[in-house]
Amino acid sequence: xxxxxxxxxxxxxxxxxxxxxxxxxxxxxxxxxxxxxxxxxxxxxxxxxxxxxxxxxxxxxxxxxxxxxxxxxxxxxxxxxxxxxxxxxxxxxxxxxxxxxxxxxxxxxxxxxxxxxxxxxxxxxxxxxxxxxxxxxxxxxxxxxxxxxxxxxxxxxxxxxxxxxxxxxxxxxxxxxxxxxxxxxxxxxxxxxxxxxxxxxxxxxxxxxxxxxxxxxxxxxxxxxxxxxxxxxxxxxxxxxxxxxxxxxxxxxxxxxxxxxxxxxxxxxxxxxxxxxxxxxxxxxxxxxxxxxxxxxxxxxxxxxxxxxxxxxxxxxxxxxxxxxxxxxxxxxxxxxxxxxxxxxxxxxxxxxxxxxxxxxxxxxxxxxxxxxxxxxxxxxxxxxxxxxxxxxxxxxxxxxxxxxxxx
Amino acid sequence: xxxxxxxxxxxxxxxxxxxxxxxxxxxxxxxxxxxxxxxxxxxxxxxxxxxxxxxxxxxxxxxxxxxxxxxxxxxxxxxxxxxxxxxxxxxxxxxxxxxxxxxxxxxxxxxxxxxxxxxxxxxxxxxxxxxxxxxxxxxxxxxxxxxxxxxxxxxxxxxxxxxxxxxxxxxxxxxxxxxxxxxxxxxxxxxxxxxxxxxxxxxxxxxxxxxxxxxxxxxxxxxxxxxxxxxxxxxxxxxxxxxxxxxxxxxxxxxxxxxxxxxxxxxxxxxxxxxxxxxxxxxxxxxxxxxxxxxxxxxxxxxxxxxxxxxxxxxxxxxxxxxxxxxxxxxxxxxxxxxxxxxxxxxxxxxxxxxxxxxxxxxxxxxxxxxxxxxxxxxxxxxxxxxxxxxxxxxxxxxxxxxxxxxxxxxxxxxxxxxxxxxxxxxxxxxx
Numbered sequence: 001x002x003x004x005x006x007x008x009x010x011x012x013x014x015x016x017x018x019x020x021x022x023x024x025x026x027x028x029x030x031x032x033x034x035x036x037x038x039x040x041x042x043x044x045x046x047x048x049x050x051x052x053x054x055x056x057x058x059x060x061x062x063x064x065x066x067x068x069x070x071x072x073x074x075x076x077x078x079x080x081x082x083x084x085x086x087x088x089x090x091x092x093x094x095x096x097x098x099x100x101x102x103x104x105x106x107x108x109x110x111x112x113x114x115x116x117x118x119x120x121x122x123x124x125x126x127x128x129x130x131x132x133x134x135x136x137x138x139x140x141x142x143x144x145x146x147x148x149x150x151x152x153x154x155x156x157x158x159x160x161x162x163x164x165x166x167x168x169x170x171x172x173x174x175x176x177x178x179x180x181x182x183x184x185x186x187x188x189x190x191x192x193x194x195x196x197x198x199x200x201x202x203x204x205x206x207x208x209x210x211x212x213x214x215x216x217x218x219x220x221x222x223x224x225x226x227x228x229x230x231x232x233x234x235x236x237x238x239x240x241x242x243x244x245x246x247x248x249x250x251x252x253x254x255x256x257x258x259x260x261x262x263x264x265x266x267x268x269x270x271x272x273x274x275x276x277x278x279x280x281x282x283x284x285x286x287x288x289x290x291x292x293x294x295x296x297x298x299x300x301x302x303x304x305x306x307x308x309x310x311x312x313x314x315x316x317x318x319x320x321x322x323x324x325x326x327x328x329x330x331x332x333x334x335x336x337x338x339x340x341x342x343x344x345x346x347x348x349x350x351x352x353x354x355x356x357x358x359x360x361x362x363x364x365x366x367x368x369x370x371x372x373x374x375x376x377x378x379x380x381x382x383x384x385x386x387x388x389x390x391x392x393x394x395x396x397x398x399x400x401x402x403x404x405x406x407x408x
Numbered sequence: 409x410x411x412x413x414x415x416x417x418x419x420x421x422x423x424x425x426x427x428x429x430x431x432x433x434x435x436x437x438x439x440x441x442x443x444x445x446x447x448x449x450x451x452x453x454x455x456x457x458x459x460x461x462x463x464x465x466x467x468x469x470x471x472x473x474x475x476x477x478x479x480x481x482x483x484x485x486x487x488x489x490x491x492x493x494x495x496x497x498x499x500x501x502x503x504x505x506x507x508x509x510x511x512x513x514x515x516x517x518x519x520x521x522x523x524x525x526x527x528x529x530x531x532x533x534x535x536x537x538x539x540x541x542x543x544x545x546x547x548x549x550x551x552x553x554x555x556x557x558x559x560x561x562x563x564x565x566x567x568x569x570x571x572x573x574x575x576x577x578x579x580x581x582x583x584x585x586x587x588x589x590x591x592x593x594x595x596x597x598x599x600x601x602x603x604x605x606x607x608x609x610x611x612x613x614x615x616x617x618x619x620x621x622x623x624x625x626x627x628x629x630x631x632x633x634x635x636x637x638x639x640x641x642x643x644x645x646x647x648x649x650x651x652x653x654x655x656x657x658x659x660x661x662x663x664x665x666x667x668x669x670x671x672x673x674x675x676x677x678x679x680x681x682x683x684x685x686x687x688x689x690x691x692x693x694x695x696x697x698x699x700x701x702x703x704x705x706x707x708x709x710x711x712x713x714x715x716x717x718x719x720x721x722x723x724x725x726x727x728x729x730x731x732x733x734x735x736x737x738x739x740x741x742x743x744x745x746x747x748x749x750x751x752x753x754x755x756x757x758x759x760x761x762x763x764x765x766x767x768x769x770x771x772x773x774x775x776x777x778x779x780x781x782x783x784x785x786x787x788x789x790x791x792x793x794x795x796x797x798x799x800x801x802x803x804x805x806x807x808x809x810x811x812x813x814x815x816x817x818x819x820x821x822x823x824x825x826x827x828x829x830x831x832x833x834x835x836x837x838x839x840x
Contacts, residue, residue, distance in 0.1 A: 032446055135618070141653060143610065150607020150609075150611045153610060153612020177608060186810055188580060189599075190809035190810060192580070192591065226812060228817050250817045259664070276817075277816060321819070323819075324819025328823070378823070
């Protein structure tokens with residue numbers, strides 16, 4: 001029997017977690033631990049193939065369980081392509097995508113707090129103000145609602161702004177503009193004005209950032225008609241989605257995650273974009289479809305290693321497009337595996353997982369052998385204490401248990 | 409400075425002006441000897457040492473309109489503020505605004521339009537006074553009380569009336585309605601239902617103008633944006649945030665406050681700690697002007713200055729137009745709170761009557777000419793109603809159009825095709 005797990009999971013699941021406490025001073029990289037990425041003094045570089053280098057000065061390097069992921073990547077994922085490509089971190093990939101688009105089209109501009117001289121609080125706009133000037137990379141006062149609205153007005157009159165929310169949570173202040181104007185003006189104007197704006201910023205649960213800086217706004221914005229939402233998770237798709245979002249005529253909200261900015265990957269040298277409406281096949285499999293996005297992708301992949309060792313063959317899809325859902329990729333997977341597990345960082349109530357569950361049930365109910373299981377974060381404000389924060393979000397062990405239960 | 413804004417006067421007595429002020433409200437327009445009677449606000453405004461209209465970036469000066477206009481007047485000889493053509497244009501525009509709104513009321517009560525309809529009767533001087541000075545490429549942003557702004561900017565009466573009737577020939581294909589008048593051709597950027605939310609959009613349009621000039625190097629781009637909003641909005645955060653940004657970056661925008669003293673049933677004085685809105689401009693580093701909004705010629709003089717400032721790249725201006733709406737907040741408002749004496753006072757200052765008087769007394773136009781305009785406008789409005797009546801309602805298939813500029817935004821369906829490629833999509837029956 002499949003149960004819908006809460007973020008913490010059943011008591012059984014909880015007790016199966018390793019007893020090492022969450023202490024960021026100790027070795028963070030035990031086998032079941034999620035990738036720990038921190039900024040600042042103990043700078044960790046996490047490679048997307050699973051190896052981790054702590055601190056470039058070379059304090060400790062630990063090899064995680066070798067990647068059991070089948071190496072088939074999507075046709076576009078380039079690491080195995082013939083061209084050499086170049087390695088960079090996720091925030092650099094975003095920066096590269098943004099810079100390339102700004103070079104390509106002079107109407108592309110950036111607005112946000114500390115995006116100019118400071119280079120962005122997560123360095124996504126580093127160096128752009130020097131290169132393009134203070135008007136194209138505009139340091140705004142702290143007035144989210146108004147500068148988002150300003151971005152919308154600029155978009156209506158011919159520019160292509162990229163508005164940064166320093167933290168996605170701050171965009172709650174811009175909800176008026178995002179809901180009423182961003183999503184709706186194309187419609188209420190009868191199609192006369194387009195709003196090719198990109199609203200982006202980091203969200204998600206970080207490392208003890210406290211409740212207000214740990215919010216997942218994708219669940220609040222998903223009902224707004226007229227917008228698209230995408231979430232990036234690797235340097236490759238970060239750059240691709242950034243570029244696609246800028247080129248799109250629709251307003252797009254690009255969700256980044258605070259903990260993923262230092263992921264490293266080799267990406268192609270040539271120009272490429274990632275389709276805004278498509279999901280990404282991360283690991284093909286036969287037994288169960290695991291749908292996830294953003295940071296939870298890594299928890300899922302961590303769990304996948306364990307599952308593979310236990311003999312399971314999970315198919316992992318990073319849905320990437322949070323609105324609209326790519327029902328083709330998802331549907332094909334459901335038709336193949338007949339079992340679905342959704343792993344998300346949104347709250348249980350009204351999250352992306354809730355919508356996805358509904359969409360899959362509506363469209364593919366006949367193909368399901370078991371009810372859809374959705375693992376979400378607890379419906380709590382994210383606590384500051386590390387131990388509590390850890391159990392607020394879904395951990396790999398819970399994913400493993402859920403799959404085991406689902407595949408009984 | 410004694411003004412009529414003192415709370416005591418408002419709450420206990422019908423509104424009346426400072427008794428020491430001069431003639432403006434008796435004969436709304438001054439024409440005889442401009443140097444002896446000041447034009448502009450009847451209020452004595454605080455004058456700084458510099459009575460010129462220039463400012464440093466940091467400090468804004470609140471100037472008396474009188475001074476500005478007096479200076480201009482003393483330089484040039486003519487006693488009239490407008491030519492005949494201009495006068496007739498202004499008259500026609502105001503008559504159009506009035507006749508159109510009156511027709512809206514009729515049509516609403518006959519069940520041809522629905523929802524919230526906010527009429528502009530009484531405030532025509534502000535719209536006409538400002539918008540008739542704009543070029544086509546200049547932008548106007550308004551609120552829900554936007555019919556007349558759209559008409560002044562050049563949107564055909566037919567398109568506005570059809571929109572109100574919810575027909576597909578409306579300026580927004582029937583999708584916007586009374587509170588969302590948009591026109592790409594005439595650069596009317598809305599039409600917003602929530603107060604204050606249009607001001608950032610206007611700021612963005614002004615930003616684009618500056619961007620085009622400085623980044624895209626379109627050297628002659630001097631487009632100006634006008635943001636119209638009311639007294640209630642001036643207590644809203646977006647107002648202040650945008651004053652700050654506009655002054656900070658010297659954006660080519662004019663913030664026009666249509667202070668009609670009432671926000672539905674909330675008197676401006678009961679809602680605002682310091683009711684003198686024009687004073688808030690200098691706090692942000694831009695000039696704050698107060699003008700008699702029932703007098704189209706005064707509004708026009710102030711508007712010329714403010715728009716000129718913006719065009720020259722000198723930055724924003726805050727203009728507070730003291731005006732009044734003759735009808736309730738909307739057609740659903742019983743309008744029981746306002747003192748009949750206050751209403752009578754302002755009815756006596758009807759901007760259309762005032763302009764008419766000015767034109768006739770200055771031999772700029774004859775009764776016959778003005779009557780001809782009245783008749784012409786009546787026909788325009790009748791025609792607009794007929795056109796709207798005869799226009800088709802939107803078909804079901806229009807439901808999903810215009811949700812996205814790029815309909816790929818509806819996503820990929822289970823069959824692998826983009827939903828917008830589904831033939832049922834255009835029928836409006838596709839499941840999205």
